Amino acid sequence: MIVKTVNYQSSNAGADLAESLRKTGFAVLVNHPVTPQRIEDIYASWAAFFADESKHDWLRDPERQDGFFPFQSENAKGALAKDLKEFYHVYPWGRVPPELEDITRRLYQDLTTLGIELLGWLDDALPDHLRQALSLPLAEMMQESQQSLLRILHYPALAEAPEPNAIRAAAHEDINLITLLLAGSKPGLEAMDTDGNWHSVPCDPGMITINNGDMLALATDGYYPSTTHRVTNPDQEANEPRFSMPMFLHPRPDVDLKPDFTADMFLQQRLREIGLK
Numbered sequence: 001m002i003v004k005t006v007n008y009q010s011s012n013a014g015a016d017l018a019e020s021l022r023k024t025g026f027a028v029l030v031n032h033p034v035t036p037q038r039i040e041d042i043y044a045s046w047a048a049f050f051a052d053e054s055k056h057d058w059l060r061d062p063e064r065q066d067g068f069f070p071f072q073s074e075n076a077k078g079a080l081a082k083d084l085k086e087f088y089h090v091y092p093w094g095r096v097p098p099e100l101e102d103i104t105r106r107l108y109q110d111l112t113t114l115g116i117e118l119l120g121w122l123d124d125a126l127p128d129h130l131r132q133a134l135s136l137p138l139a140e141m142m143q144e145s146q147q148s149l150l151r152i153l154h155y156p157a158l159a160e161a162p163e164p165n166a167i168r169a170a171a172h173e174d175i176n177l178i179t180l181l182l183a184g185s186k187p188g189l190e191a192m193d194t195d196g197n198w199h200s201v202p203c204d205p206g207m208i209t210i211n212n213g214d215m216l217a218l219a220t221d222g223y224y225p226s227t228t229h230r231v232t233n234p235d236q237e238a239n240e241p242r243f244s245m246p247m248f249l250h251p252r253p254d255v256d257l258k259p260d261f262t263a264d265m266f267l268q269q270r271l272r273e274i275g276l277k
Helices: 013-024 036-051 052-057 098-125 127-135 214-220 263-273
Strands: 005-007 026-030 068-069 086-090 150-157 171-173 176-180 187-190 199-200 208-213 229-230 243-251 256-258
Touching: 005 171, 005 256, 013 208, 013 243, 026 127, 036 086, 036 150, 052 068, 098 176, 098 243, 214 243, 214 256, 214 263, 243 256
Parallel strands: 005 026
Antiparallel strands: 026 208, 068 086, 086 150, 150 243, 171 229, 176 208, 176 243, 187 199, 187 229
16 A cells, blocks of 8 residues: 655646545645644644643533543444544634634644645546536535534553553544544554555654545545544553644535535434444
């Protein structure tokens, strides 16, 4: 499984991205507008939030799904054990602690802008029959969407042996169109190839990993496949906290992914499957 490294500033970036996402469901983007220093700074800022017990003042709203989700709130679809993580959900209309507001909102907007640009590249690379079958071009599905989610993830160091089958993030596919994942503070992300083998995904400082979600796979009849991935537990000698920050690009709720099957119908179904509704 060869995940292509795509140079955002290359004249061939769009074709390279589409090829890698078509063949593997993953790509790694470099030389993009979000600098490594910005990524390092925002991880440090949110690390302070997770280290403070006042984080529980920001507990999630079970209907709106914004706010803080305590350790072991979520399981992967079909998994029995809860993932070994805690996280915070940021939406454009949602709550953010005041000391994190500016740095987080700016990142949210920059990743949204970048993600819509990348979806335009994927539109351009679709075969004509698939492009014509879409209810809207992929980039236009995002127009005025308030559904995209920036998730700030903290995987604590493991103080004791986890329960059987519990890992930082069990094997799963993402729900949305595409995900932009800022390079994790530590390794651990793995993707599965078509033979069921696991492969480490690079996480050098400043990289953004791009992967397809189930909504994109559904809308394009699998042309851009949604690839299973996971976050493994650290070895005992490397048992340190890990931070990661995925931006999930979600279309407007009313967008048809298929005739009479909207993005909101898909989302509500999946939230029930992963234990968040």
